[in-house]
Amino acid sequence: MDNSRRQFIKNTTLLGVGLAATSSYGLTIINHKSKLSETIIGHGDFKYRVHKEWGNLNPLNTPVKNCHEMVMDSKGRLIMITDHVQNNIIVYDKSGKLLTSWTHKMYRGHGLSIFNEGGEDVLFITDNSGKIIKTTIDGKVIMELPNPKEIGIYTDKQKYTPTETAVAPNGDIYVADGYGSDFILQFDKNGEFIRKFGGKGHQDEKLNNAHGVAIDARDPNNITLLCTSRVQNSFKRFTLDGKYLETIFLPGAYVCRPVIDDENLYSGACWSRLKYLERVPNSGFVTILDKNNKVVSNPGGTKPKYKHGELQLMLQETPLFNHCHDVCIDNDKNIYVCQWNANKTYPIKLERV
Template identity: 65%
Template sequence: MPTRKINRKDFLKQAAVLSAAPFIAPHFYIGKSKPKLSDEVIGHGKFKYRVHQQWGDLDPSKTPVKNCHEMVMDSKGRLIMVGDETQNNILIYDKSGKLLDSWGTTYEGGHGLTLWNAGGEEFLFICDTTGYVAKTTLDGKELMRIEHPSKVGALEEDKPFRPTETTIGPNGDIYVADGYASNYIYQYNQKGEFIRKFGGAGDEDDQFQTSHGVCIDNRNAANPTLLVTSRSHNAFKRFTLDGKYLETIFLPGAFVCRPVIDGENLYAGVCWSRLKYLNRTPESGFVTILDKDNKVVSNPGGTAPKYRKGKLQVMVQDQAIFKHCHDVCIDEDKNIYVCQWNANQTYPVKLERV
C-alpha cells in the first residue's frame, strides 16, 4: 500500500494545528428543551454542516449507552441505533432527538445494523460480535439467526466468528462481513442457506484487512455491486454480487467504517486517521463524503480533500470534534447523524446541512 513520507517541518506544522484545534468534551444533557445550536460549521465545498453535539443526549441513568455503533432510518423517518449496552441495545429517535422507544437486552456485542425493506415490510439485521446475526422485526421480535459458519461447513469450528456488518442484495441474499475475525464475506440466501464465501485476510486486491462494513452500491441501478470496507487498508473494495473483485477506492489516511449510499453520494465514518508518523492515531475520527465518481468532496471534522495529479492525498482529522466515528445515517434533508465508538459514552451527534 502506498505511503507518503512526512518531514520534520511538515510534522511540526501539522502538530501545531492539531494542538490548537478546539476540543469539544462529551456532554450529557438532561432536560426538556435542547440547547442552542452550535455556531461551528464544518465540512467543505457544498457539503457543510452545523454541529449539534447534544442532539441525541439522554439521561444516562435511565437510558445508558456504551458505544453507539450504527444507525439506520426506517420508512417513517425514525432513526434506529444499535449499541452494546444490554439495558437498551436499540434506541429509536425522531429527528428532533426525542427518544421514541428502546429495546434489546441480549446483544452483548451489538455492532452492525441493517434495515431491509422487503416490499413494504421492514426488518432489521443485527450483527453481534459475540458470534451471530439476528433478523428481527422493528419492535425486536427475533425471526432468524445466522450462526457460526462451521454449521454450514464454511469455517473451521475452532476459528472465531465475529460478524460486524450485513447488507441485503436485490434478490434478498444476505452478505455477512466477518470483520473482526476471518475477514471473509459470507453470502446466504434470504432463508439463511449458505451460498459462498469470498475475501479473507490478506493484502491482495480481493482480500481485506478488517472487512468492517459492507453495502450494496445501487447508484448504477442496472448494475448493482458490493462495496466492502478494508479498514486497515484505508479503502473500500468493490465486488460483483457473486464475489468477484472489481476495484479499490483508496482513501489514504482514513480508517473508514461502513460505506453508506445516499442518492449519488457515498458517506462513511472514519474511526481513526493517520496523524503522528502516519500511524493510526486514537481519537482522530471524522466523516468523509464521496461523489458519484467516488471522488472525496468533503471531510467534516477532517482536512480538506486534495488531489495531486489525480491522486488523493492523505486525509487526517483537522478539528477535535469527534473521537472515533463509527457510522453515519443520512436523512431526507441530507443531515448526517454520527455514531461513535469509544467516545466516553457519547450519544449520536447531528450534523445539520447548511
C-alpha cells in the same frame, strides 16, 4: 433537499440569529429557541452545523456504552444499535427525542442494517459474539443466520466475529466477518449458505479488517457490493457473486461501513494517521465521496486534496470526534454520527447548511 430549500433554511436560520442578536437593543424576540451551535465543518457544498448534544438522553434510564450504528426506517425514525444490554436498540425522532428502546441482551451489539421486505421494514442485527438475527422493527426475532463453523464453512481454527450485514434486492444477505477471518459470507433470503469470498490478505481481492459491507445500487443496471478494508484505508468493490472489481483508496482514513445516499457515498473514519503514519486514538472524522468516487468533503477532517489525480493523505482537523463508527443520512441530508470509544456519548447531528 434541493438547493432552493436548503438556501431558504439557511436564510431563515441567519434571520433568527439576527433577531436574537438585536433583541438586546430592545427588540422583542419573536421565536425563542435554543441557540444553534456556531461550529460549521465540512467543505464545498457539503458543510454542516454541529449539534453536539442532539442525541443526549438520561444515562440512568437509557445508558449507552458505544453508539455503533444507525439506520432510518420508512417512517423517518432513527434506529441505533448499542452494546449496552439494557437497551441494544434506541429509537429517536429527528429532533433527538427518545421514542422507544428495547434489547436482546447483546453485550457486543455492533451491526445494524434495514431492509424493506414486502412493504415492511425488517432489521438485521449483528452481535460480535457470532450471532446475527433478523427481527421485526420492534424486535421480534424472525430468523437467525447459521454460524459458519456449525455448517462446515469455517474450520475450528478460523475465527468468526461478524461486524456487519447488507441485503441485496433479491434478499441475499452478505455478512462481513470484519473482526474474524475477513471473509464476506453470502446467504440466500432463507439463511442458506451460498459462498464466501475475500479473506485476510494483501492482494486486491483480499480484505484486512472487513468492517463494513453495503449494496451499491446507484447504477440499477450494475448493482455491486462495497466492502470495507479498514486497515488498508479502502473500500473494495465486488460483483454480487464475489468477483473483485476495484479499490477506492482513501489514504489516512480508517473507514467503517460505506453508507450510500442518493449519488453520494458517506462513511465515518474511526481513526486517521496523525503521527508517524500510524493510526492515532481520538482522530476520527467523516468523509463524503461523489458518484465518481472523488472525496468532496471531510467534516471534521482536512480539506480533500488531489495531486496529479491522486488523493492526498486525509487527517482529522477539528477535534470534535473521537472515533466515528457510523453515519446515517436523513431526507434533508443531515448526518447523524455514531461513535465508538467516545466516553459513552450519544450521537452528534450535523445539520446540512
